Amino acid sequence: MGREVRLVQGNQAMTEGAIYAGARFYAGYPITPSSEIAEECSKVMLKVGGVYMQMEDEIASIAAVIGASLAGAKAFTATSGPGFSLMQENLGLAVMGEVPCVVINVQRRGPSTGLSTKPAQGDIMQLRWGRHGDQSVIALCPATVSECFAMTVTAFNLAEKFRLPVIVAPDEIVAHMREAFSLPEPGEVEVIDRKKPSGSPKDYKPFVADADGVAPLAAYGSEYVFHVSSSMHGPDGYSNNDPANAAWRVAQLHRKIEMHRDEIVITRSFAAEDADVLLIAFGATTRASRAAALELRKRGIKAGVLQLITLWPFADREVATLADKVKTVIVPEMNYSGQVAGEVQRVLGSGADIRRVNSYNGEVITPQEILRAIV
Amino acid sequence: MWCSGCGIGVMLGAMLRAFEELGYRNADTVVVTGIGCTGKADDYLVTHALHTTHGRALAYATGIKAFNPKLHVVVLMGDGDSVTIGGNHFIHAARRNIDLTAIIINNFNYGMTGGQVSATTPGGSYTSTTSWGNPERDFDICALAEVAGANYVARETPYHGWEMKELIKEALNKKGFSLVEVFSPCPTHFGKNNEMRQTREMLDWLKEKGLPVEQYRKLSVAEQGNHFAIGKLVDRDAPDFNTRYEEIRVRATAPEGIGGRCEAK
Amino acid sequence: MMGKKERYEIILAGSGGQGLVLAGIMLGEAAVLEGRNVVQTQSYGIASRGGLSLAEVIIDWAEIIYQQVQEPDIILALTEEALEKYAALAEKGVHIFYDTTLAKRRAGANLTGYPFTKIASDLGNVAAVNILSLGAMTAAVPMVKTESLAGVIRKRFQGKVLEMNLKALQKGVELI
Numbered sequence: 001m002g003r004e005v006r007l008v009q010g011n012q013a014m015t016e017g018a019i020y021a022g023a024r025f026y027a028g029y030p031i032t033p034s035s036e037i038a039e040e041c042s043k044v045m046l047k048v049g050g051v052y053m054q055m056e057d058e059i060a061s062i063a064a065v066i067g068a069s070l071a072g073a074k075a076f077t078a079t080s081g082p083g084f085s086l087m088q089e090n091l092g093l094a095v096m097g098e099v100p101c102v103v104i105n106v107q108r109r110g111p112s113t114g115l116s117t118k119p120a121q122g123d124i125m126q127l128r129w130g131r132h133g134d135q136s137v138i139a140l141c142p143a144t145v146s147e148c149f150a151m152t153v154t155a156f157n158l159a160e161k162f163r164l165p166v167i168v169a170p171d172e173i174v175a176h177m178r179e180a181f182s183l184p185e186p187g188e189v190e191v192i193d194r195k196k197p198s199g200s201p202k203d204y205k206p207f208v209a210d211a212d213g214v215a216p217l218a219a220y221g222s223e224y225v226f227h228v229s230s231s232m233h234g235p236d237g238y239s240n241n242d243p244a245n246a247a248w249r250v251a252q253l254h255r256k257i258e259m260h261r262d263e264i265v266i267t268r269s270f271a272a273e274d275a276d277v278l279l280i281a282f283g284a285t286t287r288a289s290r291a292a293a294l295e296l297r298k299r300g301i302k303a304g305v306l307q308l309i310t311l312w313p314f315a316d317r318e319v320a321t322l323a324d325k326v327k328t329v330i331v332p333e334m335n336y337s338g339q340v341a342g343e344v345q346r347v348l349g350s351g352a353d354i355r356r357v358n359s360y361n362g363e364v365i366t367p368q369e370i371l372r373a374i375v
Numbered sequence: 376m377w378c379s380g381c382g383i384g385v386m387l388g389a390m391l392r393a394f395e396e397l398g399y400r401n402a403d404t405v406v407v408t409g410i411g412c413t414g415k416a417d418d419y420l421v422t423h424a425l426h427t428t429h430g431r432a433l434a435y436a437t438g439i440k441a442f443n444p445k446l447h448v449v450v451l452m453g454d455g456d457s458v459t460i461g462g463n464h465f466i467h468a469a470r471r472n473i474d475l476t477a478i479i480i481n482n483f484n485y486g487m488t489g490g491q492v493s494a495t496t497p498g499g500s501y502t503s504t505t506s507w508g509n510p511e512r513d514f515d516i517c518a519l520a521e522v523a524g525a526n527y528v529a530r531e532t533p534y535h536g537w538e539m540k541e542l543i544k545e546a547l548n549k550k551g552f553s554l555v556e557v558f559s560p561c562p563t564h565f566g567k568n569n570e571m572r573q574t575r576e577m578l579d580w581l582k583e584k585g586l587p588v589e590q591y592r593k594l595s596v597a598e599q600g601n602h603f604a605i606g607k608l609v610d611r612d613a614p615d616f617n618t619r620y621e622e623i624r625v626r627a628t629a630p631e632g633i634g635g636r637c638e639a640k
Numbered sequence: 641m642m643g644k645k646e647r648y649e650i651i652l653a654g655s656g657g658q659g660l661v662l663a664g665i666m667l668g669e670a671a672v673l674e675g676r677n678v679v680q681t682q683s684y685g686i687a688s689r690g691g692l693s694l695a696e697v698i699i700d701w702a703e704i705i706y707q708q709v710q711e712p713d714i715i716l717a718l719t720e721e722a723l724e725k726y727a728a729l730a731e732k733g734v735h736i737f738y739d740t741t742l743a744k745r746r747a748g749a750n751l752t753g754y755p756f757t758k759i760a761s762d763l764g765n766v767a768a769v770n771i772l773s774l775g776a777m778t779a780a781v782p783m784v785k786t787e788s789l790a791g792v793i794r795k796r797f798q799g800k801v802l803e804m805n806l807k808a809l810q811k812g813v814e815l816i
């Protein structure tokens with residue numbers, strides 16, 4: 001008998017991805033269009049021996065997630081624009097304290113409370129720069145229900161491996177769509193756990209990085225007693241105001257991502273090898289772009305698509321390599337300001353001709369909107 | 376380090392003696408701190424520790440305790456952390472009755488940043504941001520914890536170090552949310568701004584105003600306005616968050632049909 | 641009855657609270673049971689009741705790239721507002737089923753009106769209007785087999801609600 005295929009919603013697939021990856025703690029505050037994740041976690045966590053908590057707000061939600069992670073849990077939360085804004089300060093602690101955690105931010109149309117049930121891709125810069133204080137995170141953006149599952153597992157793997165917050169940022173359309181999906185068997189998809197300390201507990205220093213740029217992380221309650229701080233700290237986690245230490249630490253938080261850039265940056269390309277026209281897309285925009293590219297091929301124009309699954313760190317090399325070979329680069333996105341187009345411009349240089357297609361009325365971007373920019 | 380005359384050191388000493396007497400080990404104990412003078416305390420500790428953002432210590436501690444109920448989780452906050460910027464987390468931690476012990480140093484103002492007004496600055500008092508007197512009323516932290524559902528509430532001053540340690544021990548032993556509020560002198564700022572520049576004057580002020588709770592309760596309402604109660608104010612045994620969550624888990628994992636509400640689809 | 645196609649694009653339109661998203665999900669689940677690719681999406685306002693509510697379903701043997709309906713084969717309109725929005729497509733060959741209980745009758749090819757809401761109400765449960773409509777639509781246009789829909793209903797519901805919904809499905813089929 002074959003594996004069961006079900007009609008599964010993006011939000012449900014992300015929840016199943018989290019559980020598959022070993023998540024056993026969820027704290028959140030309901031917000032459209034991410035609430036299905038909270039609802040599902042409230043049921044499933046009880047069954048798998050985990051804990052679900054509805055906190056008083058999103059500030060508390062991410063704080064509880066970080067606390068649980070330091071107590072040894074794979075922990076996550078889910079939210080949307082307004083809640084994601086509220087989480088920023090404490091997400092900074094997860095960066096500074098090098099605490100693995102996953103945040104799902106289902107992007108909805110703003111500004112402010114905006115159109116809460118409608119899709120957008122307006123948080124691209126907030127994913128990267130939303131927090132004060134000069135730091136890096138990883139952000140992933142799925143375009144299908146299967147990718148919702150797979151990228152949530154990947155988000156946990158990267159968070160655990162590199163001790164940092166990873167954000168999964170589908171737009172509302174991807175989070176709410178349902179597609180045929182079958183859950184992989186346990187062991188079929190790689191699941192990575194954080195590095196644990198070994199050796200004498202009294203020598204353990206939670207911020208002394210190995211050669212891979214990442215320090216092992218103990219759990220509260222273990223004999224490896226340790227200290228984590230949002231403030232500038234030395235290798236032992238205690239306050240440290242030495243400028244040399246501060247410079248090393250700030251750089252190290254960036255470097256551990258830069259060092260593993262090739263492992264972190266995930267892209268897919270569709271008929272891009274011989275393309276004259278390259279559409280650079282992410283999330284739901286990928287699907288409209290692929291449909292537009294097929295239509296262009298029918299009309300004799302060689303078009304291809306580069307899908308950015310990892311939004312941050314930005315796929316500079318992949319964009320440059322493919323864009324170098326084409327005549328026209330088009331960046332369709334569901335925002336006014338061309339947040340990804342600006343990055344593409346940075347990569348290709350200010351002289352490069354990049355056509356922007358921006359949709360920001362709360363409706364899903366269509367292949368026709370993209371075609372109008374070309375033909 | 377803290378200013379001479381500050382009560383945080385007395386509190387920290389009382390807390391550590393309480394840990395010692397209760398046999399707490401560094402490996403089973405997590406101290407969570409926020410931001411401000413009290414937030415510096417973790418740097419002097421050798422237990423597990425988490426120094427967090429301003430006002431959010433209780434929310435971090437909630438995640439730690441909810442995931443690993445075996446840990447002793449103690450949260451050190453000032454009046455700014457606990458009931459000013461972090462007031463929402465405070466009432467909800469008490470409402471959930473999660474098994475944390477909060478120790479709050481209330482020095483009536485923001486000491487670390489230069490003596491600005493807080494939610495516990497008495498009305499009419501002078502601070503660096505209420506130069507003509509505080510137009511707002513102050514929170515009674517213990518009353519807030521009581522109505523929000525805390526199982527244990529006590530208040531003490533650094534004048535009574537031994538009693539403070541005993542109250543902290545009771546709070547640590549109590550399952551559910553427990554609070555010990557410590558009224559503390561801040562001679563550097565609050566005292567200086569309110570004609571109690573010497574530590575002695577601030578301690579005398581606290582000693583004179585603080586009455587054992589039994590004595591305080593006998594006063595008329597008008598007289599109570601000039602005093603505050605010290606000692607154990609609330610002691611009850613409502614089930615804590617983790618206990619209730621495990622009760623619900625029994626339903627969720629029971630064989631079909633005896634698990635209470637069936638799952639909606 | 642319409643001939644079998646490789647791909648179907650379906651729009652279910654009405655007002656919040658009429659169970660249209662659930663109808664879209666059940667239709668999609670029936671297609672998944674038959675081993676086909678499905679994308680189901682929806683569009684609605686912020687309120688749980690009222691306002692134009694849409695569910696879209698695409699069923700295809702091939703990969704579904706763009707997730708929204710572009711060339712609908714069949715549309716269900718359960719309110720006047722929904723019918724007003726789509727009625728003109730009937731002339732282009734789109735099969736439009738609408739509810740004469742809540743929308744004004746319209747004449748013309750490809751426009752099929754039944755008092756779905758009234759029939760569901762007479763059956764004893766107005767909430768079954770979504771399943772009743774699906775029964776009629778799948779009988780007219782072979783998007784999925786009626787048995788597949790019945791299978792989905794059996795999986796989702798129990799007891800009296802199951803009986804009612806199976807009755808509603810059958811009643812819908814019999815309308816055609």
